[in-house]
Amino acid sequence: DTxxxxxxxxxxxxxxxxxxxxxxxxxxxxxxxxYKQKAKKPPELMFVYxxxxxxxxxxxxxxxxxxxxxxxxxNLHLHALQPEDSALYLCASSQTRAEGFGGxxxxxxxxxxxx
Amino acid sequence: xxxxxxxxQFLSIQEGxxxxxxxxxxSVFSSLQWYRxxxxxxxxxxxxxxxxxxxxxxKRLTFQFGDARKDSSLHITAAQPxxxxxxxxxGEVSGGSNYKLTFGKGTLxxxxx
Numbered sequence: 001d002t003x004x005x006x007x008x009x010x011x012x013x014x015x016x017x018x019x020x021x022x023x024x025x026x027x028x029x030x031x032x033x034x035y036k037q038k039a040k041k042p043p044e045l046m047f048v049y050x051x052x053x054x055x056x057x058x059x060x061x062x063x064x065x066x067x068x069x070x071x072x073x074x075n076l077h078l079h080a081l082q083p084e085d086s087a088l089y090l091c092a093s094s095q096t097r098a099e100g101f102g103g104x105x106x107x108x109x110x111x112x113x114x115x
Numbered sequence: 116x117x118x119x120x121x122x123x124q125f126l127s128i129q130e131g132x133x134x135x136x137x138x139x140x141x142s143v144f145s146s147l148q149w150y151r152x153x154x155x156x157x158x159x160x161x162x163x164x165x166x167x168x169x170x171x172x173x174k175r176l177t178f179q180f181g182d183a184r185k186d187s188s189l190h191i192t193a194a195q196p197x198x199x200x201x202x203x204x205x206g207e208v209s210g211g212s213n214y215k216l217t218f219g220k221g222t223l224x225x226x227x228x
Contacts, residue, residue, distance in 0.1 A: 041221075042220055097214075102163045103163045
């Protein structure tokens with residue numbers, strides 16, 4: 001299995017809703033990432049998990065809350081979002097540098113619209 | 116601060132033409148990757164280069180890493196409409212975080228039939 005699977009593919013939520021994005025990989029990668037991408041822009045790093053521990057938080061607002069329940073799963077919990085948070089949310093995984101980092105494997109993303 | 120300058124930002128060509136995309140920085144990279152992204156999908160890794168001067172070929176795509184590991188290029192020969200997409204270079208800065216890639220702004224390529 002060489003894929004990163006993200007669900008849901010599309011999500012519309014109100015500003016008072018609570019929702020979660022899910023990401024799963026079975027490649028044995030021990031580093032997992034959340035990225036945010038606006039239209040025609042490059043991906044922007046949000047969070048990095050290494051060996052199931054949060055290692056990088058790029059000063060992301062607390063309305064975004066990541067969680068890594070095990071080495072295959074990564075969640076992003078969303079609460080009280082703003083319309084400007086509408087974007088494509090990408091999950092990625094990779095080997096660690098110690099294992100021989102060779103680039104990311106990205107999922108197809110969740111297209112999030114906040115209304 | 117934009118560490119990776121990618122050019123051109125937009126490129127529209129006819130089928131069969133050749134093209135080159137450039138990725139330049141003042142920083143030294145431990146490795147550099149090229150990705151292609153289609154609308155509504157995540158980026159797909161095309162290649163990783165790690166050695167200065169390295170050249171890798173993937174069918175009609177040729178990737179080069181500069182000798183000083185500060186720049187890279189992607190050359191496509193005889194472009195086809197299926198090559199249309201957003202091409203992103205991304206570098207892992209030497210001595211930086213183990214996991215943090217710096218992305219260029221991307222090159223939006225359109226190949227017209």
